[in-house]
Amino acid sequence: xxxxxxxxxVSEEEIIILKDKKCKxxxxxxxxxxxxxEIKSPIEFIKSIYHLATASTILVDNYQGFLAVTNxxxxxxxxxxxxxxxxxxxxxxxxxxxxxxxxxxxxxFQSVYDHFDYTVVGSEQMANTFRKSFGIxxxxxxxxxxxxxTDMLFDxxxxxxxxxxxxxxxxxxxxxxxxxxxxxxxxxxxxxxQLELDIHQLYQExxxxxxxxxxxxxxxxxxxxxxxxxxxxxxxxxxxxxNALLLITDILISDYxxxxxxxxxxxxxxxxxxxxxxxYQITSGLIEDYEQQMPxxxxxxxxxxxxxxxxxxxxxxxxxxxxxxxxxxxxGNASLNLARFITGLEAEQREVLV
Numbered sequence: 001x002x003x004x005x006x007x008x009x010v011s012e013e014e015i016i017i018l019k020d021k022k023c024k025x026x027x028x029x030x031x032x033x034x035x036x037x038e039i040k041s042p043i044e045f046i047k048s049i050y051h052l053a054t055a056s057t058i059l060v061d062n063y064q065g066f067l068a069v070t071n072x073x074x075x076x077x078x079x080x081x082x083x084x085x086x087x088x089x090x091x092x093x094x095x096x097x098x099x100x101x102x103x104x105x106x107x108x109f110q111s112v113y114d115h116f117d118y119t120v121v122g123s124e125q126m127a128n129t130f131r132k133s134f135g136i137x138x139x140x141x142x143x144x145x146x147x148x149x150t151d152m153l154f155d156x157x158x159x160x161x162x163x164x165x166x167x168x169x170x171x172x173x174x175x176x177x178x179x180x181x182x183x184x185x186x187x188x189x190x191x192x193x194q195l196e197l198d199i200h201q202l203y204q205e206x207x208x209x210x211x212x213x214x215x216x217x218x219x220x221x222x223x224x225x226x227x228x229x230x231x232x233x234x235x236x237x238x239x240x241x242x243n244a245l246l247l248i249t250d251i252l253i254s255d256y257x258x259x260x261x262x263x264x265x266x267x268x269x270x271x272x273x274x275x276x277x278x279x280y281q282i283t284s285g286l287i288e289d290y291e292q293q294m295p296x297x298x299x300x301x302x303x304x305x306x307x308x309x310x311x312x313x314x315x316x317x318x319x320x321x322x323x324x325x326x327x328x329x330x331x332g333n334a335s336l337n338l339a340r341f342i343t344g345l346e347a348e349q350r351e352v353l354v
Contacts, residue, residue, distance in 0.1 A: 003338055016035065019035070081120050086123075086258055093132065114135075120143045122327050147262075178211055182242065182253070183216070195214075199229055207229075216237045252270045273299060296318070
């Protein structure tokens with residue numbers, strides 16, 4: 001969304017969004033057209049293929065398997081936006097599940113990554129991650145513009161707007177502080193997510209001063225039963241803009257999600273609820289020294305969460321250092337920087353083609 005808005009400011013090129021079923025975001029009038037790239041929608045699928053074949057610039061924000069068998073026209077630019085400012089989980093060529101994959105499968109992954117002419121990064125730290133995860137050995141394939149999705153975190157008007165919206169939608173908050181619990185998904189719990197937080201204990205210990213927002217990962221489908229605590233627990237999973245929620249969050253509780261990399265820009269407290277860390281390390285892989293690298297206490301029980309919040313002894317200097325490490329190029333203008341980069345490349349191509 002952020003990149004599309006910025007492109008509209010500096011270019012008159014048509015912007016087409018191709019969505020699969022995993023994408024729930026409504027781009028509305030921010031783009032020229034939105035199409036489904038699902039075979040179950042045959043007409044839109046055919047139109048999607050046409051636009052892929054005729055586009056001058058293609059932006060992707062995740063792994064897209066079709067790239068392995070796609071040959072773009074000469075001078076087409078493919079840019080990987082990715083969907084995170086940093087990485088706690090291992091992915092791509094570093095994914096531990098690759099150990100049981102065939103060489104052919106690994107080769108297919110590399111073919112996808114080789115299609116990325118450029119990858120957008122917000123820090124040299126993330127560039128190093130992409131070098132290993134995508135097998136990139138050419139520094140010219142990185143765009144050091146910052147991460148477009150972080151621009152919102154510098155927007156004071158958006159923050160004020162979110163405060164008004166939250167107070168209007170949830171008047172029972174009554175001025176209490178907001179704890180946001182935003183866990184990542186577990187592959188084995190996509191349709192049967194098990195909430196490990198002891199909501200009753202949190203309610204007894206914290207409800208006088210805090211409310212609890214729960215934002216499940218978009219890949220998780222089941223709802224949360226919170227009828228007994230409807231003045232304390234709020235399911236905000238329908239909010240697609242997680243960064244908008246971060247603006248009004250006082251304490252973030254996460255685990256292995258990439259959200260803390262962006263939340264760190266706000267220099268607020270974080271707690272890492274890693275109740276299944278050993279198992280997750282085996283199944284999904286984590287960065288080295290996870291417990292030491294996180295900018296906040298790593299805990300394994302609801303009781304420990306309560307104690308950390310009561311103690312209120314968070315090291316915000318550590319949070320600031322974490323933000324500087326992973327967001328060194330993200331300063332609120334990343335979308336516009338990227339849009340200017342893209343339009344500049346397209347102008348160069350037009351000159352070459354004349």
